[in-house]
Amino acid sequence: MRIVVGIKWVPNTQAVRIDPETGTLIRKGVPSIVNPHDLPAIEAALRLRDTVGGEVIAFAMAPPPAVKGLELALGMGVDRAILITDRVFAGADTWATSYVLGNAIVKIEREYGRVDLAVFGQETIDSSTAHIPGQVASWLNWPYAYYVRDIQVSGDSKIRIVRELEEYVEEYEVELPAVLGIAMRALKPRPVSLYNKLRAKLDKNVIITWSNSDLKLDPRCVGLKGSPTIVAKTIDMPEVPRKKEVYKPRDPRDGAKWIISKIVEDEKLRELLVKKLWGE
Amino acid sequence: MNIPSKFDTIVVGAGPAGCASAYLLAKAGFKVLVLERGRGVGSKELWGGKAYAQPLRDVWPELDKEAPIHRWVSKERFSLVWGERALTIEYKLGRKVAFTTYLTELVNWMARKAENAGALIVDEVRVEEIVVKDGKVLGVKSGDDIVYADAVIDAEGVNRLLLEKLGLVDKLSPDHVALGVKEVLSLDPKLIEERFMLNRNEGLAWFVAGDITLGLPGGGFIYTMRDSISIGLVLPIGPAARAAEKGLLKEHVSSLVEAFRLHPYFRSFWREADVIEYGGRMTIEAGLKLMPRKLYMNGLLVVGDAAGFLVNTGYTIRGVDTAVISGKLAAEALIDAFNNGGPTEENLKSYEEKVKKSYIYSELKNHSGIGDVMSDPFFFQKIPQVAVKAASKLFEADYEEPKLIRSFLNAAKEENISLLKTIYKLGRVAGKL
Numbered sequence: 001m002r003i004v005v006g007i008k009w010v011p012n013t014q015a016v017r018i019d020p021e022t023g024t025l026i027r028k029g030v031p032s033i034v035n036p037h038d039l040p041a042i043e044a045a046l047r048l049r050d051t052v053g054g055e056v057i058a059f060a061m062a063p064p065p066a067v068k069g070l071e072l073a074l075g076m077g078v079d080r081a082i083l084i085t086d087r088v089f090a091g092a093d094t095w096a097t098s099y100v101l102g103n104a105i106v107k108i109e110r111e112y113g114r115v116d117l118a119v120f121g122q123e124t125i126d127s128s129t130a131h132i133p134g135q136v137a138s139w140l141n142w143p144y145a146y147y148v149r150d151i152q153v154s155g156d157s158k159i160r161i162v163r164e165l166e167e168y169v170e171e172y173e174v175e176l177p178a179v180l181g182i183a184m185r186a187l188k189p190r191p192v193s194l195y196n197k198l199r200a201k202l203d204k205n206v207i208i209t210w211s212n213s214d215l216k217l218d219p220r221c222v223g224l225k226g227s228p229t230i231v232a233k234t235i236d237m238p239e240v241p242r243k244k245e246v247y248k249p250r251d252p253r254d255g256a257k258w259i260i261s262k263i264v265e266d267e268k269l270r271e272l273l274v275k276k277l278w279g280e
Numbered sequence: 281m282n283i284p285s286k287f288d289t290i291v292v293g294a295g296p297a298g299c300a301s302a303y304l305l306a307k308a309g310f311k312v313l314v315l316e317r318g319r320g321v322g323s324k325e326l327w328g329g330k331a332y333a334q335p336l337r338d339v340w341p342e343l344d345k346e347a348p349i350h351r352w353v354s355k356e357r358f359s360l361v362w363g364e365r366a367l368t369i370e371y372k373l374g375r376k377v378a379f380t381t382y383l384t385e386l387v388n389w390m391a392r393k394a395e396n397a398g399a400l401i402v403d404e405v406r407v408e409e410i411v412v413k414d415g416k417v418l419g420v421k422s423g424d425d426i427v428y429a430d431a432v433i434d435a436e437g438v439n440r441l442l443l444e445k446l447g448l449v450d451k452l453s454p455d456h457v458a459l460g461v462k463e464v465l466s467l468d469p470k471l472i473e474e475r476f477m478l479n480r481n482e483g484l485a486w487f488v489a490g491d492i493t494l495g496l497p498g499g500g501f502i503y504t505m506r507d508s509i510s511i512g513l514v515l516p517i518g519p520a521a522r523a524a525e526k527g528l529l530k531e532h533v534s535s536l537v538e539a540f541r542l543h544p545y546f547r548s549f550w551r552e553a554d555v556i557e558y559g560g561r562m563t564i565e566a567g568l569k570l571m572p573r574k575l576y577m578n579g580l581l582v583v584g585d586a587a588g589f590l591v592n593t594g595y596t597i598r599g600v601d602t603a604v605i606s607g608k609l610a611a612e613a614l615i616d617a618f619n620n621g622g623p624t625e626e627n628l629k630s631y632e633e634k635v636k637k638s639y640i641y642s643e644l645k646n647h648s649g650i651g652d653v654m655s656d657p658f659f660f661q662k663i664p665q666v667a668v669k670a671a672s673k674l675f676e677a678d679y680e681e682p683k684l685i686r687s688f689l690n691a692a693k694e695e696n697i698s699l700l701k702t703i704y705k706l707g708r709v710a711g712k713l
């Protein structure tokens with residue numbers, strides 16, 4: 001089975017701050033990381049490969065420093081990695097990105113043979129659109145399942161997947177090839193191994209770079225030019241400083257009232273609530 | 281897959297000591313692999329902010345031109361604080377001796393030098409064991425993978441899990457290590473220079489003792505970076521833990537750092553600055569006591585913090601330059617050994633001899649009194665208290681000022697400390713600081 005897994009190289013949003021004047025991200029000095037939600041997707045792909053055999057190919061559309069992220073995937077055990085990088089791809093929204101990724105999967109099929117499964121993290125920490133796996137599936141015309149927590153091979157060219165939703169669990173049988181979005185925190189990613197990491201560093205053939213001269217896509221359909229999304233406005237939600245207060249009531253009801261007095265700002269609503277609860 | 285089955289040397293840890301060793305060995309043509317636990321070289325580094333340049337130039341003569349130097353330290357300040365009151369001494373340096381920087385940046389530069397010289401640096405890999413057979417080090421183990429080498433340089437840092445496993449060191453005692461906690465406050469370089477009265481690209485290093493640690497052993501530091509200020513506290517763990525057990529220390533250490541940041545004497549230096557980073561790290565308090573029983577064995581050398589090479593004089597702390605020099609001495613000893621029959625125990629003995637002849641060892645010995653100071657609250661409670669009180673008698677007199685000596689004697693009397701005891705205590709450590 002040949003599985004491709006998409007990786008996004010994102011600014012570490014825990015370290016990113018927002019410019020209060022322009023509303024844009026201050027990326028200066030902020031290290032980039034592999035989108036943490038992609039790690040369970042890598043793990044899912046590796047587990048499937050370890051059970052049924054085949055290979056896992058990680059791919060990312062990103063600027064050259066993202067090689068570091070692909071090294072992480074290789075360190076975890078991915079067989080090879082492809083960095084899709086070109087100035088014309090810069091500034092892409094999800095539409096233009098998924099167009100490139102979909103076409104990259106077509107090229108992977110041409111170069112290495114049939115791709116059975118494309119897996120992605122459900123969403124990314126820097127934009128949280130969750131568009132990419134669905135859009136890639138549309139470009140390829142493959143079935144798509146999301147919030148997937150478990151994948152089992154069931155017979156020829158079919159998989160059974162488990163989706164865990166808030167109140168119930170769904171099981172589907174999906175025809176291959178297919179695209180899956182792996183639920184956040186669904187699987188614990190394995191640590192990198194020394195040998196895999198050494199291989200990533202020493203084997204020059206293990207990371208392949210493709211530019212648009214390899215993919216040959218219309219420059220008007222990719223990058224900023226190919227992106228119909230317009231960000232109208234961003235509003236920075238300022239962090240609310242946390243303050244610790246300790247209140248030790250003798251009667252738990254006093255504690256409840258105290259909490260209500262702290263969290264319900266509107267006075268009328270607060271009185272109504274207290275009256276409803278305690279008839280006072 | 282074409283993994284070389286064997287390296288000449290594996291360096292565990294890409295800190296200043298590990299990078300210096302790797303750089304010199306690679307430059308001499310040896311096949312070197314550096315294994316680093318953090319994601320990205322330098323990601324585990326945390327310090328106050330000042331490095332001494334000359335020892336670093338011994339390894340990298342191009343330091344001044346190439347290294348990420350933020351500011352050359354032109355002023356050293358020392359303050360004793362108690363309550364709102366503070367007594368400060370400032371010294372203006374006459375030449376470029378030390379510089380401020382982020383250690384992460386500096387170590388990245390060192391690692392790049394090593395890589396350019398031919399060393400292979402692999403991050404995100406945790407070495408779990410140094411593999412030994414029949415008394416000889418064979419390589420290192422991570423997970424199920426073993427990589428072999430003729431020699432291993434242990435530069436694992438202060439938390440010496442590998443050396444513990446080898447039986448070369450005992451478990452760390454809380455009395456030999458301290459907790460450092462730091463905040464980075466971002467501020468316009470011009471404002472930094474204005475407020476600390478510095479010329480362009482000049483920096484300041486500031487040590488603070490007193491009740492910012494609630495009178496516990498330890499102290500505060502302030503360093504000016506290019507466009508930020510590092511502030512923080514260092515608390516020896518043993519005394520702090522005992523104070524916590526007795527109920528004398530109730531607050532989390534982060535609250536102490538916050539109180540330091542908001543201290544009326546200091547806060548105007550970083551008014552309007554944003555806290556952009558914070559972090560904590562364990563550091564060495566008493567270097568000599570942490571030295572392994574042996575700095576070498578058949579196929580192994582120990583360098584940097586792992587060897588206890590951090591010099592604390594009480595007024596300056598030096599760990600980066602000593603780490604780099606120990607890395608240099610290890611590389612030199614190893615190159616000699618490779619050229620003379622291999623890194624046997626006998627051939628590596630010269631490393632320990634070189635260390636004992638170097639300034640690292642003499643500095644550790646000369647300042648060994650710091651251990652006694654650091655474990656005695658007297659120096660951090662009574663001394664600042666009396667000094668600040670004496671100053672208050674001199675400078676806060678409405679009508680009559682006492683004579684200088686009177687102000688001290690009275691302050692000492694009010695704080696219930698005997699002059700004899702003070703002289704005895706100071707005398708006991710004075711020769712070792």
